[in-house]
Amino acid sequence: MPKAPQLVVALDLPSLEENLALARIISLCPKRENIWLKVGLRAFIRDGAKGVEMIKKTSGARIFLDLKLYDIPNTMADAANECANLGIDMMTIHASSGLDGMRAVMQALAKSAPDMKVMAVSALTSFDDRSFYAVYGKKVDSGVCDLSALASEAGVSGMVCSVLESSAIKAAHSHLLTLTPGIRPAQDQKPDDQKRTATIQEAINAGADFLVIGRPIYTAQDPKAAIESALMQIDCLQGGLQ
Ligand code: C5P
Numbered sequence: 001m002p003k004a005p006q007l008v009v010a011l012d013l014p015s016l017e018e019n020l021a022l023a024r025i026i027s028l029c030p031k032r033e034n035i036w037l038k039v040g041l042r043a044f045i046r047d048g049a050k051g052v053e054m055i056k057k058t059s060g061a062r063i064f065l066d067l068k069l070y071d072i073p074n075t076m077a078d079a080a081n082e083c084a085n086l087g088i089d090m091m092t093i094h095a096s097s098g099l100d101g102m103r104a105v106m107q108a109l110a111k112s113a114p115d116m117k118v119m120a121v122s123a124l125t126s127f128d129d130r131s132f133y134a135v136y137g138k139k140v141d142s143g144v145c146d147l148s149a150l151a152s153e154a155g156v157s158g159m160v161c162s163v164l165e166s167s168a169i170k171a172a173h174s175h176l177l178t179l180t181p182g183i184r185p186a187q188d189q190k191p192d193d194q195k196r197t198a199t200i201q202e203a204i205n206a207g208a209d210f211l212v213i214g215r216p217i218y219t220a221q222d223p224k225a226a227i228e229s230a231l232m233q234i235d236c237l238q239g240g241l242q
Contacts, residue, residue: 010214023059062089070094073104084113095120095147102154120151125182128195163198166206179210
């Protein structure tokens with residue numbers, strides 16, 4: 001029986017107070033154990049470790065620190081250890097940082113935080129084939145396939161990808177988790193800067209393990225209702241698969 005995916009709410013709001021208000025709403029959700037909170041570049045650069053601590057305390061949720069590390073192996077390993085010191089549960093590195101960088105991170109965390117989930121970013125969901133080709137010299141599908149093979153060899157927990165690549169990653173590497181941003185819960189929702197978007201139904205069909213939703217929740221008129229609706233959709237659609 002496939003496991004229900006977890007909802008990851010991106011806290012990309014313009015102030016710590018607004019992120020904490022959303023964290024408070026989440027702490028009151030009946031199904032809060034199925035929700036992770038994502039602290040990304042904006043919040044971390046502004047609010048730092050203290051912000052992470054306050055969000056964790058306010059929400060009681062597991063924290064995904066999405067800093068997408070990309071550097072030389074020694075710096076990546078040291079940075080990963082610093083992430084572990086923040087008491088977070090999941091983090092991101094770039095698969096394109098290469099086998100040595102990813103391995104260095106996994107070796108460092110094997111000692112400092114063996115339970116940390118490390119997700120390797122394949123192709124950002126804001127890339128389409130043309131913009132990805134301009135940087136990597138291949139199409140998204142083949143780039144994601146190559147980067148997943150490298151990340152699997154390095155021993156990461158899973159891949160950050162769009163829903164469109166999730167099934168292919170799982171077919172090639174059944175042990176890898178997939179975390180998919182670019183989720184737009186309703187068909188007619190605007191993609192914003194995302195190019196490879198999908199609905200919750202499509203994400204579940206593709207076997208995604210973590211569904212990241214930011215703007216469709218935090219810019220909604222009623223974010224609490226948007227979270228509850230996403231959780232309900234996950235429940236109902238996942239039920240349909242069983
Ligand atoms: O607002 P939206 O739902 O588009 O937010 C998606 C979140 O996921 C953002 O915080 C963005 O930084 C992050 N993300 C992404 N694509 C990736 C990796 C992370 O959109 N490949």
